[in-house]
Amino acid sequence: xxxxxxxxxxRTTPDIETLYDLSELxxxxxxxxxxxxxxxxxxxxxxxxxxxxxxEMGQSAIxxxxxxxxxxxxxxxxxxxxxxxxxxxxxxxEMIYNMGLAHICHKKGEVK
Amino acid sequence: xxxxxxxxxxRTTPDIETLYDLSELxxxxxxxxxxxxxxxxxxxxxxxxxxxxxxEMGQSAIxxxxxxxxxxxxxxxxxxxxxxxxxxxxxxxEMIYNMGLAHICHKKGEVK
DNA sequence: CCAATATATGAACAACTGTTCATATATTGA
DNA sequence: TCAATATATGAACAGTTGTTCATATATTGG
Numbered sequence: 001x002x003x004x005x006x007x008x009x010x011r012t013t014p015d016i017e018t019l020y021d022l023s024e025l026x027x028x029x030x031x032x033x034x035x036x037x038x039x040x041x042x043x044x045x046x047x048x049x050x051x052x053x054x055x056e057m058g059q060s061a062i063x064x065x066x067x068x069x070x071x072x073x074x075x076x077x078x079x080x081x082x083x084x085x086x087x088x089x090x091x092x093x094e095m096i097y098n099m100g101l102a103h104i105c106h107k108k109g110e111v112k
Numbered sequence: 113x114x115x116x117x118x119x120x121x122x123r124t125t126p127d128i129e130t131l132y133d134l135s136e137l138x139x140x141x142x143x144x145x146x147x148x149x150x151x152x153x154x155x156x157x158x159x160x161x162x163x164x165x166x167x168e169m170g171q172s173a174i175x176x177x178x179x180x181x182x183x184x185x186x187x188x189x190x191x192x193x194x195x196x197x198x199x200x201x202x203x204x205x206e207m208i209y210n211m212g213l214a215h216i217c218h219k220k221g222e223v224k
Numbered sequence: 225c226c227a228a229t230a231t232a233t234g235a236a237c238a239a240c241t242g243t244t245c246a247t248a249t250a251t252t253g254a
Numbered sequence: 255t256c257a258a259t260a261t262a263t264g265a266a267c268a269g270t271t272g273t274t275c276a277t278a279t280a281t282t283g284g
Contacts (some may be wrong), residue, residue: 013151020144022212026141035135039125044155048231061273063232073219081280082230099211100134103204107185155249160261175262193259194251
């Protein structure tokens, strides 16, 4: 009972490239604007204009960040006329987001 | 059945400060060196010297990154003589790590 | 085709980040 | 106390990042 890890679970340390990819994934979550976009899209798809309006930021800034989110496979565009609606790509993203949020809240509560 | 979100779950969008904290948390995960340190510590605690050796990096670089991980509350130091052993602070970290890894693998598998 | 609208993109720039090098601090054994 | 060892820290520097501004592309209605 000395070690805190759950010894029963067999886990292999991923190779260095996978860990690089992993850090790249978290890097995408690691920006205020992008996490705010993700948080907004949790409520459903939204177009660029409304995102910019909602986050009170320039359209260009949002577009740039959406491109990063798109390249990372976190959001997906859907065209409808002139408007492009963005939505989260899959539920994994919400899970990662929720995990992080749980950690934040957990830490907040544990401050003595 | 039009919307992809699970409508049953009541979710409030966190305030802007919380989202900032969240992005700060993910930022810590979003660096190769730091994620490699985290991955290494999943196998149990390790001292600075061995971490540097294992990651084939300078002791100073590791110390600097450990400081960031420490400030973020992700790792915890334990002194034993001259040596300082670092370990992950709680299981939340492993969960976030595993979530990210699952997403990576999921994405890899879905490439057509 | 043309003007209006929605979004994307490239260049520029300031701010930030991670590593290295040199040095400081802390602990131990003699 | 002194030398040896382990870790931490500050300054400097190159590389990266996010925003803004100007402009390009794409779509639609007339």
